[in-house]
Amino acid sequence: MLDLDQAIKERHSTRMFLPQPVPRELVNEALVLAQYAHSNIQPWHLVFASEAARDRLVAALVDEAKRRPPNIPPLPPSFQHFRSELGAQVYGAMGIAREDAAAHAAAVLRNWEFFRAPLTGVVCMHRDLGPPDALVWECSCKLCYWP
């Protein structure tokens, strides 16, 4: 078992998953632990989709992503260098040259395939709550997507 320091350092974004199914009991254990996270109001709501439900979600998202760009507010200019640097590192690790538009587009599209993950989820919060209520936002969230 990882100690806490190791788990914190080991956690990083996975951008390509194996098709191997995720045991539901492992996810349930992790969710029970997550319920202990700091909060006074426990605002989070998760919806998971796997198997056929996951496949339908991915098909609909990929279809839409081929049609039009996502509605994502741009990062403020002072933060954009983070995304540029991350993009260079991620695409570099994928062996995609900056000028290779086709490979770049294919890699971006994998966002809406959840990077082929067999278990996909959506994190929600009541619409009347604001960011201070959530404290679920990680600054790095927006960095997972770079146009």
Next chain:
Amino acid sequence: MFLQTLLLALTERDLGSCVEVSIAGYPEIVRAQLGIPAQLSILCGLAVGYPDPEFAANKLHVGREPIGENVVFLDS
């Protein structure tokens, strides 16, 4: 807080994850497919599974700035 705790617990179980704001870029698609009611805001997507060890970018650990960049202690 919840999400980071969940990610750590998944990591401890050898499961990979990716928090994706890109999924929230098509909220009406997500709502229709998953039956998410209007009173819930969609914050982000979450991918969970076993990492593909052959995919080089999975080994990427993006560096972090030293704490002096984002933390200040005031003592007097």
